Amino acid sequence: MEGRRFKQGINTGISIVIFLGILVIINLISNRHYKRFDLTEAKIYTLSDQSKKILKSLKENLFLYGFFKEESEMKPKVTRLFEEYKTSSKYVKYKFIDPDKNPLMAKQYDVRSYDTIVVEYKGKREKVYIPEEKYITKAILKLIKSGKKKVYFTKGHGEKSIEEYGIGGISSLKERLEDEQYQVKEVFLMREGIPSDCDILAICGPEIDFIESEIKEIKKYIEKGGRVLALIDPGDFPRLSNLFSQYGIKIGNDIVVDLASRRFLGDAMSPMIMDYPYHQITKNFNLACLFSWARSVEAKRKHSENINVNPIAQTSLASWAEKDIFSVRRGYVKYDPGTDKRGPISLGVACEMEIGKKEEKKKARIVVxxxxxxxxNKFLNFSGNANLILNTFGWLGEEDILISIRKKERENQPLTLTEKQGKIIFFIPVVVIPSVLMIGGLSICIRRRLKY
Known part of the structure; x- marks a missing residue:
């Protein structure tokens, strides 16, 4: 009997040792191959592609200093966020400092309030007062970029304004560009011409065509290796169309109709884009974009050999380019095989060309x-719209680290129930479960009384 118990004890001890050994091995493996899984729909606990791309560009150590009280409620959340940055780059180091216990460090980093984050890189520092990825990455980007590219938006032709905060303005785009360290200004070409420090010239939704002297100014700028973004709505713009035609870009005199969008959005004049031919702007791009009252823009069949034009956004097969614009404006649309072009229809193209002689070659870039x-402001935050236009600016300005998918804002996701579902959720915990417990308890009591 005692021998059997001894053997059982030995077996139990060996089992415990083996189990502990397995735990140690798993722990060692997990430390060397750390992996976390974010199961939220918006991936709110995972760094965005843009943040990861920026971190990959680090060449030296980057330090994140969190000045938080020891008992701060925000500290666990910030710790998780710092860990995400650390696991994304070997150069990221972080440390928490309690300003009350270490006032000298707080003074050294000029920290005057609790819950402040200091980002340090190559001796330069930036403070972050809102402990969220968006603001930390913005501070990192500010430290690693050597300078700010200047973007000039044309005005004087009814273009959408960067100072307009209504639904038809583009003030939100201006803010997003400034977040990515661009300087954003407006320019009146007829009076000022294109400034010498212009890195990207943007033409956004003019209502009237440019005059000949402005066209010559833009052409001269392109021939020097300039970068131009043009967003041209349906309408009559012969001079602008002719200008871009010289660079292999055909702007159609039509309006795009997409029946697939009518099925999902109830509006055939608002094509939803999900087809992105391969290009650096749309590489790994998997977000839907929504346009409204758009015209076709495609590569010309014949253009100069030194010009490379590629489509970057196309509509569905259920679309076509409607030539009868007058009928569309009256609310009547019908596909005419004789005149209309069947989809997919290109709504945007990117053009790159080499300018100058071999010794002084430059690259000019155009996106239309x-x-x-x-x-x-009305459409920018719809799905992939902001990412598409910001990637476009990134490509035009050769800011490769800015071409990515940015962090999706965290959204409230209310649970909407039908009346029947609400009743079920009420009755199960309030009526059904208590009733089952009561019946079970009564049955046990009755059995015991009958037994004794």
Whole structure:
């Protein structure tokens, strides 16, 4: 009997040792191959592609200093966020400092309030007062970029304004560009011409055509290796159309109709884009974009050999380019095989060309879209609209680290129930479960009384 108990004890001890050994091995493996899984729909606990891309560009150590009280409720959340940055780059280091216990460090980093984050890189520092990825990445980007590219938006032709905060303005786009360290200004070409420090010239939704002297100014700018973004809505713009035609871009005199969008959005004049031919702007791009009252923009069949034109956004097969614009404006649309072009229809193209002689070669870049509404305050935050236009600016300015999918804002997701579902959720915990417990308890009591 005692021998059997001894053997059982030995077996139990060996089992415990083996189990502990397995735990140690798993722990060692997990430390070397750390992996977390974010199961939220918006991936709110995972760094965005843009943040990861920016972190990959680090060449030296980047320090994140969190000045939080020891008992701060925000500290666990910030710790998780710092861990995400650390696991994304070997150069990221972080440390928490209690300003009350270490006032000298707080003074050294000029920290005057609790819950402040200091980002330090190559001796330069930026403070962050809102402990969220958007603001930390913005501070990192500010430290690693050597300078700010200047973007000039044309005005004087009814273009959408960067100072307009209504639904038809593009003030939100201006803010997003400034977040990505661009300087954003307006320019009146007829009076000022194109400034010498202009990195990207943007033409956003003009209502009237440019005059000949302005066209010559833009052409001269392109021939020097300039970068131009043009968003041209349906309408009559012969001079602008002719200018871009010289660079292999055909702006159609039509309006795009998409029946697939009518099925999902109830509006055939608002094409939803999900087809992105391969290009650096749309590489790994998997978000839907919504345009409104757009025209076709495509590559010309014949253009100069030194010009490379590629489509970057196309409509569905259920679309077509409607030539009868007058009928569309009256609310009547019908596909005419004789005149209309069947989809998919290109709504945007990117053009790159080499300018100058071999010794002084420069690259000029042009992107043209057949719609300007998708970048307005009304549409900018729809799915992939902001990412598409910001990636476009990134490509035009050769800011490769800015071409990515940005962090999706966290949204409230209310649970909407039908009347029947509400009743079920009420009755199960309030009526059914208590009733089952009561019946079970009564049955046990009755059995015991009958037994004794």
């Amino acid at each position: 879209f057949g719609d300007s509404d998708f970048i307005t």
